[in-house]
Amino acid sequence: MTKSVNLIQNFTTKSGKPITFGTGTGTKWQNLKKSRDVPALTEELVEALLLALKLGYNHIDGAEIYTTHEEIAEAVKRSGIAREDLFISSKYNPGFGEIKSSNATEAIDKALKELNTEYLDLYLIHAPFFTPEGSNGETVESAWQRLIDAKKAGKVRNIGVSNFRVEDLERTFKVAGSKEFYPKVNQIEFHPYLQNQSKNIVQFAAENEILTEAYGPLSPLFRIKKDDVVIEDHPLVSYLPELSKKYGKTPAQILLRYTYQKGILPVTTSSQEERIKQSLEVYNFELEQADIDEIDRLGNLFHFRGFFIPLYEKPESK
Ligand SMILES: NC(=O)C1=CN([C@@H]2O[C@H](COP(=O)(O)OP(=O)(O)OC[C@H]3O[C@@H](n4cnc5c(N)ncnc54)[C@H](OP(=O)(O)O)[C@@H]3O)[C@@H](O)[C@H]2O)C=CC1
């Protein structure tokens, strides 16, 4: 397998178990919490997380903006799984939407409290889009220094970023000084219709031993819209079912395996038991390289971006 698959294997729980794909809490936040005013515990999310943990997920993706730390803590408690057998990740909000903390140190301390844990397994800067109004004077540089300090203090086992472009990563490298304190992860939107969220980002990350995590990996199955209108006909519509038949796997499993074989770790979400189970049953088969190449080729015939559209759809970011 490729060099970058080994990067996935570098990540373990504190007890040394390999990490599974991530189960996200952002999708639920968007669908449930965001539409409500009450910041109370969302039982539906606790149940979905508990199900994912029971079915074998050990890696949970949270974020300050999702306001889902309490639900994660509750699901972990109810699961009875030892903390050191889990891999819990969260993110600092650099200033989009409502600001929750005045800086990343405060955000990490708050996350630890809300998650009822002494350490986080992974902590990310959610995006490089700091603004003077939104970010309380913080910058990529100051936030990255705060993450390094949190790692040195033992509050966080691994540090990384999300939605970063090459030039943003280079800014963290300057602060880090040595490779030891480079980001270990860049979580980006990734699927066949967006094989590089920004120019050359996937290859650059691999060259610098930064694990790329994919959010939205299943987008081609359900998310393809233009101006809010669902597009029924796009290049993978008939090819994914074809591969599904060939390998005896669902189209979602084909997409997750495609991502994984590229050395990219999927962060996915489902509230349906069968789908959660299936999303974990992707280690026992391998896509032929020719099929991966064909997904790449068909994917490149169509462009779709589901997140941060205005910030990336500038000619120089493509
Ligand atoms: N860093 C960032 O800026 C961002 C991070 N994220 C993180 O990534 C996580 C995952 O992102 P998301 O885009 O939801 O990931 P996916 O691409 O995995 O999409 C998940 C959605 O797909 C549906 N789904 C799951 N299985 C199938 C299937 N077999 N067939 C068809 N549809 C299916 C689910 O619905 P159902 O429940 O009905 O199965 C769910 O709504 C988020 O929760 C969040 O934690 C997301 C966006 C931005």
Ligand SMILES: O=C1Nc2ccccc2C1=O
């Ligand atoms: O999960 C997420 N959904 C989002 C929508 C807009 C911006 C960020 C996010 C997430 O991180």
